[in-house]
Structure formats: structure tokens, C-alpha cells
Amino acid sequence: MIPTDAPAVSVESLQALLSAWFAPWVQALGLQVESFADGEVTLRLPNNDQLSRVGGMICGQAMMSAADTAMALAIATQLGDQRPMTTVQQSTSFLKPLSGQDARVTARVVRAGKNLVFGEIDITGATDGRSVCRASTTYALL
Amino acid sequence: MIPTDAPAVSVESLQALLSAWFAPWVQALGLQVESFADGEVTLRLPNNDQLSRVGGMICGQAMMSAADTAMALAIATQLGDQRPMTTVQQSTSFLKPLSGQDARVTARVVRAGKNLVFGEIDITGATDGRSVCRASTTYALL
Amino acid sequence: MIPTDAPAVSVESLQALLSAWFAPWVQALGLQVESFADGEVTLRLPNNDQLSRVGGMICGQAMMSAADTAMALAIATQLGDQRPMTTVQQSTSFLKPLSGQDARVTARVVRAGKNLVFGEIDITGATDGRSVCRASTTYALL
Amino acid sequence: MIPTDAPAVSVESLQALLSAWFAPWVQALGLQVESFADGEVTLRLPNNDQLSRVGGMICGQAMMSAADTAMALAIATQLGDQRPMTTVQQSTSFLKPLSGQDARVTARVVRAGKNLVFGEIDITGATDGRSVCRASTTYALL
Numbered sequence: 001m002i003p004t005d006a007p008a009v010s011v012e013s014l015q016a017l018l019s020a021w022f023a024p025w026v027q028a029l030g031l032q033v034e035s036f037a038d039g040e041v042t043l044r045l046p047n048n049d050q051l052s053r054v055g056g057m058i059c060g061q062a063m064m065s066a067a068d069t070a071m072a073l074a075i076a077t078q079l080g081d082q083r084p085m086t087t088v089q090q091s092t093s094f095l096k097p098l099s100g101q102d103a104r105v106t107a108r109v110v111r112a113g114k115n116l117v118f119g120e121i122d123i124t125g126a127t128d129g130r131s132v133c134r135a136s137t138t139y140a141l142l
Numbered sequence: 143m144i145p146t147d148a149p150a151v152s153v154e155s156l157q158a159l160l161s162a163w164f165a166p167w168v169q170a171l172g173l174q175v176e177s178f179a180d181g182e183v184t185l186r187l188p189n190n191d192q193l194s195r196v197g198g199m200i201c202g203q204a205m206m207s208a209a210d211t212a213m214a215l216a217i218a219t220q221l222g223d224q225r226p227m228t229t230v231q232q233s234t235s236f237l238k239p240l241s242g243q244d245a246r247v248t249a250r251v252v253r254a255g256k257n258l259v260f261g262e263i264d265i266t267g268a269t270d271g272r273s274v275c276r277a278s279t280t281y282a283l284l
Numbered sequence: 285m286i287p288t289d290a291p292a293v294s295v296e297s298l299q300a301l302l303s304a305w306f307a308p309w310v311q312a313l314g315l316q317v318e319s320f321a322d323g324e325v326t327l328r329l330p331n332n333d334q335l336s337r338v339g340g341m342i343c344g345q346a347m348m349s350a351a352d353t354a355m356a357l358a359i360a361t362q363l364g365d366q367r368p369m370t371t372v373q374q375s376t377s378f379l380k381p382l383s384g385q386d387a388r389v390t391a392r393v394v395r396a397g398k399n400l401v402f403g404e405i406d407i408t409g410a411t412d413g414r415s416v417c418r419a420s421t422t423y424a425l426l
Numbered sequence: 427m428i429p430t431d432a433p434a435v436s437v438e439s440l441q442a443l444l445s446a447w448f449a450p451w452v453q454a455l456g457l458q459v460e461s462f463a464d465g466e467v468t469l470r471l472p473n474n475d476q477l478s479r480v481g482g483m484i485c486g487q488a489m490m491s492a493a494d495t496a497m498a499l500a501i502a503t504q505l506g507d508q509r510p511m512t513t514v515q516q517s518t519s520f521l522k523p524l525s526g527q528d529a530r531v532t533a534r535v536v537r538a539g540k541n542l543v544f545g546e547i548d549i550t551g552a553t554d555g556r557s558v559c560r561a562s563t564t565y566a567l568l
Contacts, residue, residue: 061207091375111379233517237537349487375517
């Protein structure tokens with residue numbers, strides 16, 4: 001549930017944060033907000049020629065970047081969009097390549113403390129639903 | 143020292159790999175090869191409006207992506223450019239923001255085994271030389 | 285399901301691996317196998333004076349060590365106990381302290397490839413069930 | 427240089443912290459302070475039957491635990507021994523096995539901010555000096 005003192009969150013408001021918060025190069029990932037819950041956001045990362053090299057595989061750099069971006073939005077669903085924060089650490093594991101389909105990026109707050117927020121990200125094939133990348137991250141609230 | 147069975151490595155050949163190996167979106171980082179040694183590469187990551195949001199700070203996504211990209215080139219200086227490989231894991235720590243200057247990205251092979259290569263990346267301010275980001279990475283040789 | 289060419293797995297056989305595979309100092313953690321499934325094991329890590337310093341909090345070193353140990357057993361449930369392996373990387377996040385209760389350590393194989401196995405570990409309070417520590421790990425099959 | 431408002435640091439005072447700060451099970455590692463500098467500590471981790479399983483190899487659990495322990499002391503050389511702190515995250519890479527010799531564990535503060543301290547740990551063979559394990563860690567100051 002969204003805290004009552006936070007502005008209402010919607011797919012549109014989160015999509016707007018993607019433009020407001022992130023550098024143009026990050027926006028060029030073409031991330032689309034699909035759904036959200038309290039402390040959780042799911043984005044679609046399109047597979048296209050800009051993000052892949054050989055074999056139509058989405059590059060790892062795009063997956064790490066999408067994971068970090070999704071987590072910032074997941075935190076916003078819980079703490080609102082007025083809370084300055086910064087990524088402290090991100091650990092990313094690449095389980096297998098993803099080719100021939102978009103990726104679905106689900107970020108979830110695991111624990112939100114007073115100064116630190118811990119989150120986890122799962123990236124799956126949008127078609128087959130299989131995990132291809134997992135990340136854990138620590139954010140500092142400023 | 144470059145193994146004698148590897149093609150000669152030069153700043154130009156490494157710069158060419160940046161175009162040959164990486165997705166257009168990664169190339170849009172504008173990375174420039176500055177120098178190299180056996181198992182080590184230093185790239186410049188330009189600070190510009192595409193890579194920063196507020197305050198002229200280079201975004202963390204660009205730093206993670208530059209780190210991964212630099213490590214692939216560092217491995218190429220040691221194993222040549224014909225060896226297929228993939229990133230298995232990357233752990234990145236963001237020590238402090240970088241604003242108002244380019245970044246220098248130095249990737250170094252820490253250990254190259256038969257199947258796995260371990261590396262470390264240090265990102266510093268190109269002007270003040272202070273560390274802003276550290277990453278450790280594991281690559282699998284295929 | 286356990287592959288048919290693997291020896292039958294039981295709580296007792298996994299408990300026996302704790303003695304067979306691990307150094308005496310690791311055995312001194314007093315880990316107890318509680319349950320298992322294919323690719324998953326749950327251990328109990330007792331909270332006692334040996335593992336805690338002030339405030340009856342289980343030390344982080346014990347949690348990292350229990351996580352690594354549990355993952356080796358989780359892999360054994362899937363690949364059998366004859367497969368040599370070694371930890372390549374472990375990333376551990378400490379969400380909050382755990383005091384006044386035992387810990388429950390659940391390790392799960394996320395993906396088992398030909399050469400590498402990826403896993404995740406969740407450590408919770410055995411009484412309140414709340415997550416206190418998360419880890420992700422990469423194992424190499426030798 | 428040690429801040430003038432911090433108590434004088436010595437090999438003996440750091441060795442005393444090993445007993446004062448850590449759980450008996452961690453003390454059983456038998457860590458010995460070898461040397462220190464501002465923000466840096468080197469410990470010896472003895473290789474013995476308690477810490478190894480087959481082949482006289484020091485177990486990974488002991489290396490992760492020694493790394494975390496060494497970092498707490500490294501921070502104490504810089505911030506004094508009165509500052510409460512806790513490990514937030516540790517990422518550890520196991521480069522190769524270590525057998526037939528003790529380990530030397532060097533922890534170094536990479537950046538100490540107001541709320542967070544970043545550190546790196548290098549574990550080498552005490553005889554051959556070769557790196558076998560690297561870790562990066564984030565501590566929160568409380």
C-alpha cells in the first residue's frame with residue numbers, strides 16, 4: 001500500500017519519472033513501465049538492434065542499467081518521489097543470454113531502513129519467463 | 143607482455159574492438175581508449191549531457207557499463223581478440239559522485255584461469271584522479 | 285526431483301555431508317539440516333555465545349559462512365555428492381541484525397549450467413521469519 | 427596518519443580489539459595482527475587442520491570471515507575504536523585455492539564518508555605472496 005503522505009503512484013507517474021530522473025542515455029534504453037505494487041516495479045526492456053550485438057542478445061550493460069533504473073522506481077512506489085537517494089552498491093549475476101525476445105525487469109524493495117534501502121532485481125525473458133539476470137542492490141537515502 | 147600468438151595490440155586496435163564488439167547503445171557512451179598494458183586498459187568516459195542528470199554527475203548506469211566494457215578490452219590485451227567470453231558477475235560500488243569532469247576507467251585482469259577470468263575496475267575523475275567507483279568482475283571463457 | 289542417477293538424498297545424508305565436506309571450524313557453526321527439495325536446502329544456524337558478540341546478535345561472519353555452506357548442500361541435492369565444485373563469488377547483504385533467536389538459512393539453485401551454478405541464499409529469523417541477510421553466489425563445477 | 431583525537435593505535439591494541447569485538451567463533455580463526463597504517467591493517471590467517479578440509483586448503487568461509495574482520499580493524503585505525511559500525515555488504519571473489527601456507531589478509535579503507543565506509547581486502551599466500559581472494563565491502567557507521 002502506498003503511504004498516505006506519498007503522492008498517488010500510477011503507471012503514468014512512474015513512466016514520467018523515467019524521463020525526469022534519468023540521463024538521456026538511460027532513457028534511450030526505451031524502458032516501459034508495465035506494472036507496480038508497493039515497493040515493486042516491473043519494466044519492459046525492448047530487445048532491439050541498439051541494445052544487442054551478435055545474435056540478437058541484449059547486452060549485459062543494458063541489463064545492469066535497467067536493473068538500477070527499475071530499483072529507483074520501486075523505491076519511489078514506497079517512499080514517494082521526493083526522497084533523494086543514490087546507488088551505493090550493485091551486484092549483478094548473468095545467468096544466461098537473452099535473445100529473440102524482450103526482457104521483463106522486476107525490482108523489489110527487500111528492506112527499507114532509515115538510511116539504507118536493500119533491493120533485488122530479477123530479469124526474465126518477456127516471452128518465456130525464464131530468469132536471465134539477477135541483481136541485488138543497496139541504495140542510500142540522502 | 144602480449145603472448146606471441148596474439149595479434150599485436152594497439153590503442154587503435156582496441157578502439158576498433160569497441161565498435162566491433164559492443165552494441166550501438168554501449169558505443170554511444172563515447173569511450174576512448176587512452177592506454178593499455180598486458181591485461182590492463184584505460185578508457186576515458188566523457189562527461190556530457192547524454193550521460194548525466196542533475197548537477198552534471200555521470201550516471202551510475204554509465205559507470206557500470208563502462209566498467210564492463212573496459213574489462214572485455216583488458217582481457218583482449220592478454221588473450222587476444224578471438225576468444226569468446228561473457229560476463230558472469232559484476233559487483234560495483236559507488237564511492238562518491240563525479241561531476242564537472244570526465245571519468246577515467248582502468249580495468250585490470252587480476253587472474254586469468256582456464257575457464258574464468260577475474261578483473262577489477264577503478265573509475266577516477268580524469269582531472270582530480272580521485273576514485274569514484276570500484277568494480278570487481280568475473281568473466282567466463284567460452 | 286532428484287536425478288535418478290544420483291544417490292538418494294535425505295536429511296541424514298545431507299547432515300553427513302556437513303561433516304564430510306567442511307572444515308572443523310565450519311562444523312563448529314552447529315548447522316542442522318531441517319529440510320530439502322531438489323536444488324534447495326534449509327539449515328538451522330543456532331544462536332549461541334560462540335557466534336555472537338554484544339547483544340546476542342549472530343555475527344555476520346557466521347551468516348556468510350552458513351550461506352556458502354548451505355549452497356554447497358543445495359547443489360548436492362541436484363547434482364549428487366560426487367561432483368567437485370568450488371565457490372567463485374559470493375555477494376552478501378546484511379539487512380538487519382538478528383538477535384534472540386536462531387537463524388534459518390535457505391539456499392536455492394537458481395541456475396545450474398554445464399560449468400557454473402548460480403544460487404541465492406535467504407537467512408531469516410527462525411522465530412519471526414523475517415529476512416536478515418541475503419546472498420547470491422556463483423559456484424564452478426570442476 | 428591517525429587523527430589526533432583517536433587513541434593511539436598499535437599492533438597490540440588492534441590485537442586486543444580482535445578479542446573485544448568479535449565472537450568466540452571468529453576468534454577461533456587465530457588471526458594475528460602483523461602491521462597497520464592509517465586505514466589499513468594486515469592480519470595473518472594461520473593454515474591449520476581446523477580451517478581446512480581436503481588438501482590442506484584454507485576454506486572459503488574462513489577467508490570471507492577474515493576479510494570482514496580485518497576491515498573492521500582497518501576502519502578502527504582511521505576512526506578510532508569507539509565508533510559503532512556494521513557491515514552492510516561484502517562481495518568476495520575466490521581466485522584460486524590456497525594450500526600449504528598461511529594467508530595474509532590486508533584490508534584497506536578506500537573511502538570513509540559520513541555514514542558509509544568502503545573498503546577492499548586482498549588475501550595472499552603468506553609465503554608466495556600471490557592473491558587468492560579479493561573482497562570489497564561497505565560498512566555503515568551508526
